[in-house]
Every structure is written in C-alpha cells, then in structure tokens.
Amino acid sequence: MVKTNVIKAAEIVHIPAPPAPYFLECGYAVYNAGDQHPNRSNIGVFDLLFIESGTMYIGEEDRQWELGPGKSLLLLPDRYHYAVKPCEDRCTFYWLHFHTICSWQETPSEIPAAFQPEEHSRTFKTSPYTIQLPKMWTLPYPAQTYQLMDRLRQYSAERQSSAYWSQQQSFEELLRMMDLRQLEQTTSPVVTLAEQTEAYIRNNYRSELTSQSFSEALHFHYNYITRCMKQIYGMTPNDYLLHYRLEQAKLLLLKTEWPVAEIAKEVGFRNAPYFSNRFTLKNGCSPQQFRKQYSR
Numbered sequence: 181m182v183k184t185n186v187i188k189a190a191e192i193v194h195i196p197a198p199p200a201p202y203f204l205e206c207g208y209a210v211y212n213a214g215d216q217h218p219n220r221s222n223i224g225v226f227d228l229l230f231i232e233s234g235t236m237y238i239g240e241e242d243r244q245w246e247l248g249p250g251k252s253l254l255l256l257p258d259r260y261h262y263a264v265k266p267c268e269d270r271c272t273f274y275w276l277h278f279h280t281i282c283s284w285q286e287t288p289s290e291i292p293a294a295f296q297p298e299e300h301s302r303t304f305k306t307s308p309y310t311i312q313l314p315k316m317w318t319l320p321y322p323a324q325t326y327q328l329m330d331r332l333r334q335y336s337a338e339r340q341s342s343a344y345w346s347q348q349q350s351f352e353e354l355l356r357m358m359d360l361r362q363l364e365q366t367t368s369p370v371v372t373l374a375e376q377t378e379a380y381i382r383n384n385y386r387s388e389l390t391s392q393s394f395s396e397a398l399h400f401h402y403n404y405i406t407r408c409m410k411q412i413y414g415m416t417p418n419d420y421l422l423h424y425r426l427e428q429a430k431l432l433l434l435k436t437e438w439p440v441a442e443i444a445k446e447v448g449f450r451n452a453p454y455f456s457n458r459f460t461l462k463n464g465c466s467p468q469q470f471r472k473q474y475s476r
Contacts, residue, residue: 191315192360193226193254195284201226201311203351206276206332211236213270216263225277227255230325234271237264250322252358254315256286274329278351286315312360321357328354373398374412377405381421385428386448389421425449426462433471440467 195201204225211217217238229236229252236247240259247253255261257279319325332350335343356362361371380397381389391402394417398405406416413420425447432443444455460466465473 191286191288193256193284193286193313193315195280195311195313196282197280197309197311199281200352201278201280201355203332203347204277204279205336206274206329208274208329208333209272211267211271211273213268214266215271216266217261219260219262221260222258223261224257225279226257227261228276228278229253229255230274230276230319230322230329232272232274232322232326234267234269234273236267236271236273238262239264245316247316250319252314252317252319252325254313274326276329276332276351276354310361311355313355313358314360317358325354325357328357370408370411373400373405374408377409377417378413378420381417381424385421385424386446388448388450389417421448422458423462426459429455429459429467430463430470433467434474443467 211234217236229238229247231247231249231251233249238245238247238253238255239262240255244264245251245253246264328350332347332354335346335350337343338346376398377394380394384393384397387393394405395402402417409415409417409420415423428447429443432438432446433440436443438446440456441452444452447455449455449458456467459470463470
C-alpha cells in the first residue's frame with residue numbers, strides 16, 4: 181500500500197511577481213504498465229504535472245502521492261523527486277517546466293507567506309503580487325487545462341519569434357487559472373483584509389489616514405487590520421502607507437520639475453522637512469540628490 185498524504189488545497193507555493201515566472205518547455209508523456217517517473221534531484225526548475233489518465237506514484241523528499249486523472253502536482257526545483265513504484269496501468273500526463281528569479285516559499289495552506297515589499301521594491305519599485313500555486317490539487321477545470329497544454333505544445337512548431345510570446349501568454353493564462361488568490365472560496369480572510377487595506381492605502385494615500393479612518397473604511401478594529409497586514413506584507417498599515425508615499429514621491433521626482441515641498445504635499449506629507457528626512461533614511465540620498473542622479 182502506497183502512503184498518500186491527503187491535502188486539501190495542498191501546501192501552497194508562493195511566488196512574488198513582478199517579475200512573473202516564465203515558461204521554459206512542456207510535453208506530453210505516456211507511461212505503460214511498468215514504466216515510472218525518473219528519479220532526479222535539484223533540477224533547478226519547477227516541474228508541473230497534470231495527470232490525464234491512469235495513476236502515477238511519485239514522491240518528493242519524504243512525501244508521496246498517488247496521482248489519478250485530473251490531479252496536478254508541483255515539484256520544486258531544489259528537492260529530490262522519485263518514483264514510489266512503477267505504473268500499474270497506462271498513464272498519460274502533461275508536464276511543464278518554468279522558472280522564476282524571485283525567492284519563493286512553500287507553506288501549509290493555513291499559513292500565508294509574508295513577503296517584504298520594502299526589500300522587493302529596491303529593484304521593482306512596487307509591492308509584489310503573490311501568486312499562490314497549490315502543491316497538489318484536483319483541477320477544477322481539467323479539460324480546459326489540457327487544452328491549454330495542447331496549445332502550448334503546438335506553439336513549439338512555430339518560429340521562435342512568434343512562439344515565445346504565444347507560449348508566455350498561454351502560460352500566464354494557466355497560472356491565473358491555478359492561482360488560489362483568484363478563487364474566492366480558497367482565499368484566507370487574513371489575505372483578503374490585507375489586500376483590502378493595501379487597496380485602501382493606494383486609493384487614499386494623499387489624505388491623512390488614521391487608525392480610526394482605517395477601522396471605519398474596512399469595518400475591523402485597527403489592531404486586527406495591523407495583524408493581517410504584518411502577516412501578509414510584513415508591515416503595519418502606517419509602515420505600508422509611508423512606503424507607498426515615498427515610492428510615489430520617487431515617480432514625481434523623475435517625471436516632474438515640481439519643488440520638493442510640492443511633491444511632499446502631493447503624496448500626503450504635511451511637513452516637507454519630515455518628508456526629506458524619511459526619504460533620505462529609506463533611499464540613502466535626499467530627494468534633490470535622487471532627482472539629480474537621474475537627470476542629465
């Protein structure tokens with residue numbers, strides 16, 4: 181008897197974007213009775229499997245699965261993958277390799293991953309959206325998934341200059357279909373409130389925001405809002421507000437010739453010296469120096 185870990189919405193692999201994961205290659209395989217998945221270690225790419233028919237017996241480190249039709253499994257780049265035992269009947273499946281340059285995390289489904297917008301924005305000037313892919317899953321729309329995979333395989337016969345864009349577009353469509361954050365019934369209330377708080381800040385960052393205004397707008401006590409934000413974004417609402425205001429100030433310093441005091445007021449700071457101080461602490465240079473660094 182093969183041990184099978186029963187997972188509801190499985191462990192979740194969290195991948196921040198931008199930059200989005202990118203497609204590498206895919207294929208379709210047929211295993212007859214007695215065939216088995218190859219044993220591999222640290223292959224350096226994500227290996228996504230979609231079982232069409234039959235059953236595959238596969239493991240990763242100390243985990244083992246019995247995958248039937250309509251099941252998907254995401255094997256991780258830095259783990260040992262192996263066949264638990266050969267197939268007992270004919271098994272057909274699709275496979276897809278993709279990669280990301282971001283640091284990803286795997287967590288139990290009930291524990292959201294916390295990424296740091298502050299660290300991420302040093303490169304991308306934004307807070308990341310976190311794609312949440314299930315480790316092992318029962319596909320809600322298997323036929324649609326198989327059609328997407330067939331489309332991806334067909335593009336490989338085209339010229340690279342056109343195939344590249346078509347493949348990336350279809351791959352992102354596949355990721356969107358699998359992203360648990362697109363499925364409201366699987367989204368954690370903590371994630372939902374944190375995202376609502378983020379949206380509220382982005383839409384109102386020019387105004388004076390207080391703990392009371394957060395509570396009134398989001399209909400939760402400010403302490404609970406803070407816990408959710410820290411769990412998902414690693415920041416309190418006020419920390420995120422400061423972070424977002426300073427990022428908007430950077431854009432205005434580059435796009436306009438406005439005086440620093442006017443920019444400070446535009447992004448929600450009532451005190452220009454305080455704005456300059458916070459900007460310097462975060463970026464290692466004053467607003468004037470930042471503007472000059474990118475000016476001719």
